[in-house]
Amino acid sequence: MRCPHNYYTDCEVDCHQVDTSGMDKPVECQKCSNLNPRICFLIMTFDREQSCQRLVDSLQGIGDIFVLNDGSRYDIKGCYYFSQTKHLGKPGYWRTVNNLWSLPYKEYDFYFMIPDDFLPVDDFVKKTIGIWSSIKDRGKICINTYRDPVPRERCWTNVEPVEFGTYRKTQWVDMCFMCEKLFFQRVGIIPKISYNWQKDPLKSSGVGSYISLKLHRAGLSIYQTKETMFTAQEAHNTSKMNAR
Numbered sequence: 001m002r003c004p005h006n007y008y009t010d011c012e013v014d015c016h017q018v019d020t021s022g023m024d025k026p027v028e029c030q031k032c033s034n035l036n037p038r039i040c041f042l043i044m045t046f047d048r049e050q051s052c053q054r055l056v057d058s059l060q061g062i063g064d065i066f067v068l069n070d071g072s073r074y075d076i077k078g079c080y081y082f083s084q085t086k087h088l089g090k091p092g093y094w095r096t097v098n099n100l101w102s103l104p105y106k107e108y109d110f111y112f113m114i115p116d117d118f119l120p121v122d123d124f125v126k127k128t129i130g131i132w133s134s135i136k137d138r139g140k141i142c143i144n145t146y147r148d149p150v151p152r153e154r155c156w157t158n159v160e161p162v163e164f165g166t167y168r169k170t171q172w173v174d175m176c177f178m179c180e181k182l183f184f185q186r187v188g189i190i191p192k193i194s195y196n197w198q199k200d201p202l203k204s205s206g207v208g209s210y211i212s213l214k215l216h217r218a219g220l221s222i223y224q225t226k227e228t229m230f231t232a233q234e235a236h237n238t239s240k241m242n243a244r
Helices: 049-058 093-101 124-134 181-187 207-217
Strands: 013-018 039-045 064-069 079-084 110-115 118-120 140-144 167-169 177-179 221-225 230-232
Touching (some): 039 093, 049 118, 064 093, 079 093, 124 140, 124 221, 177 181, 181 207, 207 221
Parallel strands (some): 039 064, 039 110, 140 221
Antiparallel strands (some): 013 079, 118 230, 140 177, 167 221
């Protein structure tokens, strides 16, 4: 079945619901004004079946899980599962992100974008929402939830991070973050991004840079948790996204 929310007619997204029992369970948050926030998890996967399945298994009973497969031949159980009919890789990552963000069929209070080879730490939802709620900044738009072993400093917007108690203001967004619906409204549909990866397979897709610059130039604030909310299952030394 073709997903009715897909933006692009030249890259179909096949969708079917898989084993969603136990999903959409409320999560109590002591520091959030909404004691039962509705949580949505957004995951793009390619060539990491076991890692992605472990991630989805770890999220059961917390919220709704949407997985978009970028052309690999496997299914992920326990989620709302969709698959692109061809692999777009990093050159087409902007399309894949647009498609992934269009999948949720209803509104949620918080959205978590998570790489397919990450695993969450204990109580990551409560911790992240608690930190987010403590940020008294009307311009806040999203918060990165992964902290590299060696923290990044200036990235894409060339802004020096500002340290606070449990978070820091970075003005760049990685593709592992939490946000509210306003984030998607302000980013809008990501346009085609020119990308040439042949000389450097680890080169960024340009999506994070585009989003960071757009939000920063709009005067919005991007943060990062000081405690990492996710750990990597695999060493990030080989990209699996580039088209073959």
